[in-house]
Amino acid sequence: MAKYLLLKHYRGAPAPVNDAPMEQWTPEEISAHVQYMRDFAARLKETGEYIDEQAIAPEGAFVRYDGEGRPPVTDGPFAETKDLIAGWMVIDVDSYERAVELAGELSAAPGAGGKPIHEWLELRPFYSEQSCVTE
Template sequence: MAKYLLLKHYRGAPAAVNDVPMEKWTPEEISAHVRYMDDFAARLEGTGEFVDAQALAPDGMWVRYDGEGRPPVVDGPFAETKDLVAGWMVVDVDSRERAIELAGELSAAPGAGGEPIHEWLEVRPFLGAAPTVTE
């Protein structure tokens, strides 16, 4: 088994086939989208492939080390940016192909008008343990 991160990006600018920005969705369309995500996670819990998932708020901040003990903080990310990390799901699957299959299915979550949004998901394997050097 290998863990993969399925990273959801919200694109303020149209980038998916169903390119209506989320802020223009009706409350019912948003509920249907969230229900799809919940049902998808529940199904993967049943197969033992689900690890965790979280949605992220659109506000946040950037922080970096300043060398003086008081890291500067800048508001962001900004919802009006072209690309914003919206959330993620971690799956534990038998193969890369299975991770791709699940990401493709997750990409079909409904959006405006109930149509699949066909969003791009970033699929990243977790970095495994570094090889051990033995002498």
């Protein structure tokens, strides 16, 4: 099994096919989108492929160590930027091919007008030490 992170970008590049901004969706369209993701996660829980997920608020800050004392904090990210991570899901699957299959399915979540948004999801494997064979 291998763990993968699915990053859900809001209005990222390249833009989804059905690119109406979420703030223009009706409450019913938002509910359908969220329900699709809940149903997707529930199905993966049943197969044992689900680890965790979380939506992320648009507010935030950048923090870095400066070697001095209190680290500097800069406002951001900002919702008006080209790319904002809106949430994530961690899955544990048998293969990269299965991770791609699931990411493609999640990409079909409905948006405005109930049409699949075909959004790009960032698929990132968790870093792991390579197995070594000792004789």
